[in-house]
Amino acid sequence: MTQDDISKHLEEKLYSRNFTKYGLDMNPVVSLGAGLFLLLFSIYALLDLKQANRVFESIKDVIISKGDWLFILSSNFFILVCLFFALSKLGRVRIGGFHAEPEFSNFAWYSMLISAGMGIGLMFWAVGEPLYHYQVPPPIYANAKTSVTALAATYFHWGLHPWGIYALISLSLSFFAYNKKLPLSLRSVFYPIFKEKVFGLLGDIIDILAVVSCLFGLATSLGLGVQQINSGLNYLFGINFNTTIQIILIAIITFIATMSVVSGIDKGVRFLSEVNIKIAALFMLAILLLGPTTEIIRLFTNSLGLYFNDLIVSSFYVSMDESTWQGTWSVFYLSWWISWSPFVGMFIARISKGRTVREFVFAVLLIPSLLSFMWLSVFGGTAIHINNQFSGKLFEVVSDNLPVALFEMINLLSIPLVPSIIKVVLSIIGTILVIFFFVTSSDSGSLVVDKITSGGKLDSPVPQRVFWACMEGLVAIILLLIGGEKVLSTLQTAVISTGLPFALILIIMSIVLIESVNKSYKKQRKIRYAKLYKEVLAYHSETGKNKLKK
DSSP: OOHHHHHHHHHHHHHTTSBOOTTOOBOHHHHHHHHHHHHHHHHHHHHOHHHHHHHHHHHHHHHHHHSHHHHHHHHHHHHHHHHHHHHSGGGGOBTTOTTOOOSSOHHHHHHHHHHHHTHHHHHHHHHHHHHHHHHSOOGGGTTOOSHHHHHHHHHHHHSHHHHHHHHHHHHHHHHHHHTSOOOSSGGGGGHHHHGGGGGTHHHHHHHHHHHHHHHHHHHHHHHHHHHHHHHHHHHHHOOOOSHHHHHHHHHHHHHHHHHHHHHHIIIIIHHHHHHHHHHHHHHHHHHHHHSOHHHHHHHHHHHHHHHHHTHHHHHTOOOTTOOHHHIIIIIHHHHHHHHHHHHHHHHHHHTOTTOBHHHHHHHHHHHHHHHHHHHHHHHHHHHHHHHHHTTTHHHHHHHHOGGGHHHHHHHHOOOTTSOTHHHHHHHHHHHHHHHHHHHHHHHHHHHHHHHHHTTSOSSOOHHHHHHHHHHHHHHHHHHHHHHTHHHHHHHHHHHHHTHHHHHHHHHHHHHHHHHHHHHHHHHHHHHHHHHHHHHHHHHHHHHHHHHHHO
């Protein structure tokens, strides 16, 4: 049987189990399984929220304290695997086959990478995290208390390591979907090991884990995010901070995200992502020019040099005494990125057809990382400068109320000869950016959940897209009503706890991917040589005809 025959057979086997009534086309086992799990979790949290929080906090503490070495070493392994793909002969393999062409322009592609990956996180942590590392020196840089080490430590958490995780899982998903012509689903990655079993109950369990991780992560981000937006609106305009306002905000964000999802990736998600990046670039430029410009530029170059110079040392640093700093920051981040990777990886895979493996890896690893470094330098550098200028006042705000840190930083900006209305305009733009980054995370997340529950279909019915977009908002509202921030924090802790098993899954995925890409390289090399041979024959044939004419 040819690869096309095998793919058709497997798709028929998988899609024959789908529920296809009432405008839906979804795998009932995956959909109901994930929904039931979410329902049981909500009931458990509702009955005894404190007990649920204690249980998941205990699990998280054990994972972070005992599994820190696994997170550190595995994340380094993922980067090495990505570099192997990019620098070896396998980098010439094209995602989608030899003749595949990119679906999106480079700018649109980069915009969607950043918006879906960690755009919203950068909005919230760009002020607070560098400031914290400045006040509490990071052990990975020998406890040196300087602005350069503070930024370099922040780069470590937002640079190559998270994007190495995203690059690996998205490359795996896109390769098996577009080159092996299997459904765009996490189960397809394990086909070389389990063969047709992944299109039965085993694959359903894998996809249920992916859907639960996506829904929990999205619901947590949406719930906590609207609380942060509510804090910003309260700070700027005096709007009340309460559950009613937050539910209204969730409804508005969900409505905009639903319109984007209905429009599809090309019109909706791509458009919003491009608008986001343009506004964010102008916002960053404004802070750069109005802030300590020269100091920011010097800080960026020095911290970037320190980050890359000490990358190997800091990457393999594992505390001998279960360091609170490393558990709270580095290991926490790595476990969060890994647990979040099915969502981001699936979305990146969906938009990356037509790229070579080398282009894909370098773009996913380097472009978002460098842009993140620039963003962190501008906002983090300005925050540290203002904090020193006002004797630690900004750090006090960050410690007490992180959501308003960005707005407080703008308020404390010293802008001579410029009216205060500029600060108000900047704060409004910041609030709009936060909302729009949440919308892009929400719509891309809804598309991913839709893809998984439909068995990996690239084009699913519009009513189904609407269903999952609304379900995501509904889950966040229910959780807010159940217990507000406490239940959302419990949910976040539960999601992070899935980081350890996903790390092991990614290690297996890496080994499978190397072998599979190597086989595709040999096939594409034959096609490339055959094409070259035909071109040579055509050239000599034409040359011979010209000689005869003469």
